[in-house]
Amino acid sequence: xxxxxxxxxxxxxxxxxxxxxxxxxxxxxxxxxxxxxxxxxxxxxxxxxxxxxxxxxxxxxxxxxxxxxxxxxxxxxxxxxxxxxxxxxxxxxxxxxxxxxxxxxxxxxxxxxxxxxxxxxxxxxxxxxxxxxxxxxxxxxxxxxxxxxxxxxxxxxxxxxxxxxxxxxxxxxxxxxxxxxxxxxxxxxxxxxxxxxxxxxxxxxxxxxxxxxxxxxxxxxxxxxxxxxxxxxxxxxxxxxxxxxxxxxxxxxxxxxxxxxxxxxxxxxxxxxxxxxxxxxxxxxxxxxxxxxxxxxxxxxxxxxxxxxxxxxxxxxxxxxxxxxxxxxxxxxxxxxxxxxxxxxxxxxxxxxxxxxxxxxxx
Amino acid sequence: xxxxxxxxxxxxxxxxxxxxxxxxxxxxxxxxxxxxxxxxxxxxxxxxxxxxxxxxxxxxxxxxxxxxxxxxxxxxxxxxxxxxxxxxxxxxxxxxxxxxxxxxxxxxxxxxxxxxxxxxxxxxxxxxxxxxxxxxxxxxxxxxxxxxxxxxxxxxxxxxxxxxxxxxxxxxxxxxxxxxxxxxxxxxxxxxxxxxxxxxxxxxxxxxxxxxxxxxxxxxxxxxxxxxxxxxxxxxxxxxxxxxxxxxxxxxxxxxxxxxxxxxxxxxxxxxxxxxxxxxxxxxxxxxxxxxxxxxxxxxxxxxxxxxxxxxxxxxxxxxxxxxxxxxxxxxxxxxxxxxxxxxxxxxxxxxxxxxxxxxxx
Numbered sequence: 001x002x003x004x005x006x007x008x009x010x011x012x013x014x015x016x017x018x019x020x021x022x023x024x025x026x027x028x029x030x031x032x033x034x035x036x037x038x039x040x041x042x043x044x045x046x047x048x049x050x051x052x053x054x055x056x057x058x059x060x061x062x063x064x065x066x067x068x069x070x071x072x073x074x075x076x077x078x079x080x081x082x083x084x085x086x087x088x089x090x091x092x093x094x095x096x097x098x099x100x101x102x103x104x105x106x107x108x109x110x111x112x113x114x115x116x117x118x119x120x121x122x123x124x125x126x127x128x129x130x131x132x133x134x135x136x137x138x139x140x141x142x143x144x145x146x147x148x149x150x151x152x153x154x155x156x157x158x159x160x161x162x163x164x165x166x167x168x169x170x171x172x173x174x175x176x177x178x179x180x181x182x183x184x185x186x187x188x189x190x191x192x193x194x195x196x197x198x199x200x201x202x203x204x205x206x207x208x209x210x211x212x213x214x215x216x217x218x219x220x221x222x223x224x225x226x227x228x229x230x231x232x233x234x235x236x237x238x239x240x241x242x243x244x245x246x247x248x249x250x251x252x253x254x255x256x257x258x259x260x261x262x263x264x265x266x267x268x269x270x271x272x273x274x275x276x277x278x279x280x281x282x283x284x285x286x287x288x289x290x291x292x293x294x295x296x297x298x299x300x301x302x303x304x305x306x307x308x309x310x311x312x313x314x315x316x317x318x319x320x321x322x323x324x325x326x327x328x329x330x331x332x333x334x335x336x337x338x339x340x341x342x343x344x345x346x347x348x349x350x351x352x353x354x355x356x357x358x359x360x361x362x363x
Numbered sequence: 364x365x366x367x368x369x370x371x372x373x374x375x376x377x378x379x380x381x382x383x384x385x386x387x388x389x390x391x392x393x394x395x396x397x398x399x400x401x402x403x404x405x406x407x408x409x410x411x412x413x414x415x416x417x418x419x420x421x422x423x424x425x426x427x428x429x430x431x432x433x434x435x436x437x438x439x440x441x442x443x444x445x446x447x448x449x450x451x452x453x454x455x456x457x458x459x460x461x462x463x464x465x466x467x468x469x470x471x472x473x474x475x476x477x478x479x480x481x482x483x484x485x486x487x488x489x490x491x492x493x494x495x496x497x498x499x500x501x502x503x504x505x506x507x508x509x510x511x512x513x514x515x516x517x518x519x520x521x522x523x524x525x526x527x528x529x530x531x532x533x534x535x536x537x538x539x540x541x542x543x544x545x546x547x548x549x550x551x552x553x554x555x556x557x558x559x560x561x562x563x564x565x566x567x568x569x570x571x572x573x574x575x576x577x578x579x580x581x582x583x584x585x586x587x588x589x590x591x592x593x594x595x596x597x598x599x600x601x602x603x604x605x606x607x608x609x610x611x612x613x614x615x616x617x618x619x620x621x622x623x624x625x626x627x628x629x630x631x632x633x634x635x636x637x638x639x640x641x642x643x644x645x646x647x648x649x650x651x652x653x654x655x656x657x658x659x660x661x662x663x664x665x666x667x668x669x670x671x672x673x674x675x676x677x678x679x680x681x682x683x684x685x686x687x688x689x690x691x692x693x694x695x696x697x698x699x700x701x702x703x704x705x706x707x708x709x710x711x712x713x714x715x716x717x718x719x720x721x722x723x724x725x
Binding site for chain 2: 038271272276302305306309
């Protein structure tokens with residue numbers, strides 16, 4: 001009887017858009033009423049962004065895939081000396097920028113990379129300066145907290161100093177990646193060498209205090225428990241209560257192909273049902289986040305489109321050339337057009353809105 | 364929240380039949396989760412939590428076809444590259460290979476309309492298979508093939524069906540319905556059974572105790588009104604005979620077909636709404652199938668929450684739709700199907716071609 005009451009309370013809270021605690025969220029997960037979650041999540045989405053669905057014209061740049069972290073969850077990274085390894089030097093970046101300059105309506109450059117074992121912090125600062133000089137009007141969203149922590153380790157500067165230098169060089173916002181699952185138990189297995197949960201959250205807190213906005217993320221569908229997913233979301237919500245600096249939350253279903261983790265634990269790509277359930281549940285738990293992003297590269301476009309009816313209000317962007325997830329076997333094409341995004345959004349009954357990194361409308 | 368749709372919602376809750384206008388209105392609705400919830404409500408009330416599947420083997424006797432419909436990437440002319448026609452021994456070899464699965468329970472046999480095969484040849488194949496594999500059910504031939512058999516043998520539909528039944532056929536496949544509109548059929552498949560002929564085969568089969576399936580191929584040149592009219596034609600016949608077992612919506616796969624250049628593949632959005640609306644319109648059908656080969660496995664799994672209660676089978680080796688660029692695997696293992704169903708909290712039931720439950724997997 002107590003459990004039954006519990007689920008009824010949780011369902012009512014979800015319906016009214018009230019704050020869910022951990023037990024409520026677990027009950028809703030176990031209740032498994034996908035379309036009820038969709039209805040509640042969609043109502044919350046419409047309270048926050050009405051009928052609008054946002055997207056951005058952006059371009060991804062991945063500076064290097066040579067990594068000292070070697071997380072078992074990743075298919076992008078390789079060790080120094082591997083013949084798949086590459087690192088972009090300033091001439092390479094000049095070439096990319098020359099090409100990018102011709103992109104109509106470009107709003108954002110998105111830079112995320114491996115933790116190169118030898119490149120000093122100055123290399124990254126110079127890249128940012130180079131991009132800023134070439135594209136002064138374009139926002140630079142660069143680096144995850146994992147990279148920021150790596151810069152701090154490399155340079156013996158503290159997080160705040162690192163961020164201040166990068167802000168001066170030209171970054172406008174931070175990426176949300178590298179959060180994976182906050183649980184120490186899980187991180188020891190999937191990404192033992194990189195920034196831990198406290199470090200990740202601390203970078204975000206410091207950035208928000210310096211006036212830099214960021215996204216947040218979760219990678220699920222590997223070895224984590226449902227409880228660990230929900231605890232992860234609640235830690236993000238707690239920090240958001242404190243700083244208000246998170247813009248969008250992104251969910252990354254784990255792509256097991258070509259990863260050590262996938263092989264060792266014999267993990268299969270999680271189903272669409274689970275993806276949609278987590279989109280809706282994240283929307284409901286993260287009641288203080290303005291935006292839930294359906295990152296189509298990872299979800300695949302059909303599921304990303306469907307996610308718009310499960311509470312997502314942001315389809316990310318045109319992307320240009322994405323390499324990290326394609327290394328892990330993602331089959332989605334590498335870039336898409338504005339026209340296609342419009343079609344996808346319009347078909348879902350929503351209104352496509354092109355925006356910049358800060359959700360200011362464009363056009 | 365749902366504006367003008369509340370009246371439709373009321374009808375559904377009160378078990379009232381939806382009209383043609385209601386169906387058209389539903390196709391204009393973007394509230395996908397609402398549509399899904401209504402279809403899921405009806406599914407639950409009518410079928411409970413069981414999801415049907417088959418451990419089955421598809422056999423496509425030949426891809427040589429006189430019809431060469433514009434939406435098909437499987438059929439070809441006799442001397443074309445890749446054309447094949449199986450001998451009886453080859454058919455037996457395929458089935459013997461499938462029998463390595465100890466749970467193998469039946470066959471699904473559909474093929475091109477071969478220009479020189481006689482009706483007796485088909486009868487012989489069914490008869491041999493039935494004798495050699497008496498424990499396998501045999502579902503085979505669409506309304507289009509049965510019409511073709513009547514033409515080549517000069518026998519009435521009823522006699523063709525009787526003879527096939529005597530030989531061991533237990534159910535008729537649901538394909539070939541496409542869109543039951545003369546306008547569409549004249550443009551896409553003028554050489555094969557007309558809408559009236561397809562419906563006639565189903566009606567006659569039902570009258571002599573053979574159950575059949577029904578289907579709709581959508582997402583090509585048809586209008587949304589034509590989809591609704593198609594569903595209503597099936598519903599009307601079902602009122603009369605009650606002989607349809609399951610309805611299968613087929614999204615058109617354009618790759619490698621004549622239409623491929625003009626038509627883009629349907630979106631998951633369209634697939635799920637069509638699934639839900641089919642469940643809502645076909646109030647006298649017990650089962651709605653999420654055919655994973657065409658929908659892909661992820662969409663088929665989600666479709667089980669949009670009105671479907673049947674996910675088709677393991678298939679052994681699918682050919683027809685993989686010729687049209689289907690990206691799904693050619694077969695699924697039984698434990699994969701069970702997992703897809705268990706993951707969403709439903710109860711898998713292995714069944715035969717007449718929806719008799721063989722094994723319930725708790």
